[in-house]
Amino acid sequence: MRHHLILRIVAKLLIPPILLFALYVQFHGDFGPGGGFQAGVIFGAGFILYALIFGVETAKKVAQPEIVRVMVAVGVLLYGAVGLVSLLLGGSYLDYSVLAHDPVRGQHLGIFIIELGVGITVAAVMITIFFTFASRGRS
């Protein structure tokens, strides 16, 4: 794909807005449609587009597989940790109301963090699966 000039230019123009849109969907999911899952998929799609156009090896330099692999677990652990923190603060598991002095603020904070966890895991899994499939084809 290295010689497709139009594809390369269009991808370079498109990838930053895709990643930005993913972040918007992630952090605006409380107010509009979207949330961690959709944001993670879009964020992963940005990296997959990059890998399709510029090659998997180049993409692996940007999103190093070792780091992405750790991120797969970090998201789930972040989600579970919010539950543990709410347990330690005297609430029941995944009850966000105890996370802040005001229950509504606590709910907001809890939802924000767990959506971030969902986004991290989904994006990392999407990137990992694509890398795995794409690397296998050439070996």
Place this chain on the structure above:
Amino acid sequence: MEHLIVIVLLSFLAITAVAIVMLHDLVAVVMLFGIFSLLSAVIFLVLDAVDVAFTEAAVGAGISTVLMLGTLALTTPKEKTSPRFAPIPLLVVIITGAALVYGTLDMPRYGDPTAAIHQHVAPRYLERAPRETGIPNVVTAVLASYRGYDTLGEVTVIFTAGVGVMLLLGSPRRQTKRKRGKR
């Protein structure tokens, strides 16, 4: 007008499904799967399920198309067909389809406010979610807070899928070993 849009979309959906069954070129089938997902996303949009439409468009039309193309690159883009006519699978499909259609006869009409699903917990969520969580998007409030356990389970499923793919296909160590073996 909305009825007309839904009818047109559903007919397109049916045509796409038939074309998927008829075609043997798997690359074309994958493209049609993408179109199928996009049409479903538009139907969800017409039904005011914006979050579901969003997910369907991103996952169904986007990621899974790429992954299926990747799979085709690893395997073969041609479908293996058997020339024999198989009556038993056809019979099973017809009976299952008829049972499913029979099942829908008992369903409440679309948008019926007295349907069981609108009477159970939905009114409580709609009434209290903005006050209890301070989040205007009730879908996010339900998914992340009221149904936090379920969402944790879903994330674990995605995590497991990722780990499964890594274990089955990934393992960079085994790949280098195989490369060395080839040399």
